[in-house]
Amino acid sequence: MKRVFSVVFVIVVMGLLSGCCVSHEWSEATCTEPKHCLKCGEVGGGARGHSWREATCTEPRTCSVCGATSGEAAGHKWVERTMEKPKTCSVCGLTEGEPIMFREFQFKKIVPADYIHVMFSADTIMGVKGEEEGIVDFFDRDSEKKLATFNINQYLKEGSVWDYEMIPPLALSEIYFVYTIVDPDKKCTLLVIDPHGELVKKMQLMVDIPDGHRIRAQNVTEKKYVCFSDADAGDRVILFYIDCLTWSVTKGDVEKSSDDLFYTNVYTSLASMYYCDKYLLARKKDGTVDIVNEYYQYAEGEYLDATQFNRLGLALACSEGKSYDIINTDLKVVAEGVFEGDRALWRGDTVFLINSDGVRHYYAIE
């Protein structure tokens, strides 16, 4: 009896000293689990922990052993495109798109010389043949074919005065050509034409405007609104606004209330930047131009001359002398001294008009 007891005692003691087994069979430790005995389950040491590979532009922090991830990819650090380089990631070198192209735009072979005004949309060119003729033609930019003709004469009455905009308003993301006709009985007809010559809206309302005066349509603050003012009044007389989302007419001032004081004291004109809602283009009494923030509180940039932004977010600005730079919507110069000229104007889409020694040149920034 005593001997049996001794054997049991030894077995129990051995078991206590070394788990259930005489020799453990260890598994490999993993990133998250320590090694353990495959026979008795005993755990030895700690987990190895992940071997992290730092996050890259496109991949989050990743364990090179088990592939676990943590956090998010760092994202590319883009450097805006210039004339020399396309948009480039400063970390991985990935590029997107093309470098900025600045080239003279030869539209004269598309639009005959007797058109007095031309405006460029993304795919068409609008030419106005002259106030007397009342003909507006739309040409395809690529095929150079005439696409459509809009004849304003069909809407005119005896004694009506009409106006078209050299710089047409932008309604949301499209350039629209707005013609206003004022009849002798003060009935005003608005014709809104899309860039392909289609009439998209015809509206009529009564206006309080002196005899013979025309109406000017322009974007003032947001693309949502087109402001209609008396083109022949000495001071700026706002007649009404159109909300381009609903095409409803608003009388009174949709602009911010304290603007007028700032506007009349400092600036002679305020214009929308078309494809950039961050700023307004404000011309000062001395003819120089400020790019002001959307609340008119301060000038973000001061220039001798500047244009609106095109649909790619690029504009022309002259800081000193006669030399123009291309700036982006952060007002950073992305191409320096691209041309010399006296005056630069937005002409829609990607095209700018530049007066240089009395000659008009059209340039595309793409």
Ligand SMILES: [Zn+2]
């Ligand atoms: Zn074991």
Ligand SMILES: [Zn+2]
């Ligand atoms: Zn791991």
Ligand SMILES: [Zn+2]
């Ligand atoms: Zn990158």
